[in-house]
Amino acid sequence: MTAAVRVAAVGDVHAGADTESADRLRRGFARLADRADLLLLAGDLTRCGDPAEVAVVAEAVAGTGVPAAAVLGNHDLHAGREAEVSSTLLDAGVAVLEGGACEVGAAGARVGVAGVKGFGGGFAGACVSEFGEPETKAFARHAAEAAARLRQAMADIDGADVRIALTHYSPVRDTLRGEPPELYPFLGSYLLAEAIDGAGADLAVHGHAHHGTERGTTPGGIRVRNVAQPVIGSAYRLYELHPRAGRPEASAAP
Amino acid sequence: MTGHEPAEYVAEHVRRALTTDRRVHEQGLDVAVIGDMVVVRGTVATASLRDAIGEVVAEQVPGAHVVNDVAVAPDAAPGAPEDLA
Numbered sequence: 001m002t003a004a005v006r007v008a009a010v011g012d013v014h015a016g017a018d019t020e021s022a023d024r025l026r027r028g029f030a031r032l033a034d035r036a037d038l039l040l041l042a043g044d045l046t047r048c049g050d051p052a053e054v055a056v057v058a059e060a061v062a063g064t065g066v067p068a069a070a071v072l073g074n075h076d077l078h079a080g081r082e083a084e085v086s087s088t089l090l091d092a093g094v095a096v097l098e099g100g101a102c103e104v105g106a107a108g109a110r111v112g113v114a115g116v117k118g119f120g121g122g123f124a125g126a127c128v129s130e131f132g133e134p135e136t137k138a139f140a141r142h143a144a145e146a147a148a149r150l151r152q153a154m155a156d157i158d159g160a161d162v163r164i165a166l167t168h169y170s171p172v173r174d175t176l177r178g179e180p181p182e183l184y185p186f187l188g189s190y191l192l193a194e195a196i197d198g199a200g201a202d203l204a205v206h207g208h209a210h211h212g213t214e215r216g217t218t219p220g221g222i223r224v225r226n227v228a229q230p231v232i233g234s235a236y237r238l239y240e241l242h243p244r245a246g247r248p249e250a251s252a253a254p
Numbered sequence: 255m256t257g258h259e260p261a262e263y264v265a266e267h268v269r270r271a272l273t274t275d276r277r278v279h280e281q282g283l284d285v286a287v288i289g290d291m292v293v294v295r296g297t298v299a300t301a302s303l304r305d306a307i308g309e310v311v312a313e314q315v316p317g318a319h320v321v322n323d324v325a326v327a328p329d330a331a332p333g334a335p336e337d338l339a
Contacts, residue, residue, distance in 0.1 A: 014280075035335075048279045078279065223338055233327065234332040239335055240338060
């Protein structure tokens with residue numbers, strides 16, 4: 001029996017460039033290495049994407065000694081300095097995924113993470129399309145392009161023993177429960193779920209929806225977890241995932 | 255006093271300010287205007303951010319009685335892992 005992979009995840013920590021934020025993160029991540037093999041950061045790491053804010057996050061994450069992967073969120077893009085935000089995280093050893101993937105060895109298994117910020121657009125039955133004003137088309141196009149990048153990144157981790165999709169925006173409605181329905185088109189896109197279901201995954205993790213709900217599933221039955229910190233009410237959440245080789249159906253396959 | 259402007263508009267001015275003001279940059283806060291009272295609710299990362307929210311609300315609606323019911327998100331380590339077998 002292969003050991004479970006222990007994944008810690010949190011989003012929307014909204015760090016400021018202040019000691020209160022630094023202390024909070026350091027305290028929250030204390031002894032993380034005893035509990036998790038991998039840390040996932042689901043975007044909105046900062047208040048407004050100031051490099052001084054992300055430096056606080058980078059230092060706290062580097063201090064854990066746990067491999068980490070992140071996507072950025074809309075707050076991290078506000079200042080228009082996302083290249084500096086990403087490079088600060090990369091310098092701290094954090095894999096920043098925007099249509100990319102990374103693999104980490106954990107518990108004797110290859111854990112693949114594919115990530116993209118994602119975007120809004122809404123969900124099946126009430127979804128924006130590329131039609132009408134240029135602004136509407138651009139909005140719809142950004143959502144579709146994000147989903148296409150996720151689809152590509154998911155293909156890159158196809159051979160991993162555990163596959164995780166990491167986004168900031170939600171792939172499903174389920175985990176938005178608690179949010180005003182009028183906001184749904186700005187909180188996620190079903191196109192992300194379609195990409196995840198198309199590739200297959202063991203878990204999809206997102207943030208962004210502070211008033212939402214932790215647990216949901218994609219239309220294809222893949223578990224989705226909203227780890228926005230106001231939702232989970234703790235420094236992070238822990239999930240145990242089981243490598244494919246350890247599953248009866250996988251070992252019975254030719 | 256919140257003046258004669260409909261409460262819904264006053265609340266939305268405050269919500270927009272809380273999103274765009276450099277001291278706060280928070281989306282998803284609830285703002286309710288009830289007579290001379292402005293109530294703000296939500297969950298944020300730090301106590302200083304909660305205090306900054308109170309300041310911004312007071313500036314946006316001078317003379318209002320500001321009720322800052324914003325909470326700071328708990329940051330304790332989580333309990334047992336969820337087994338996704």
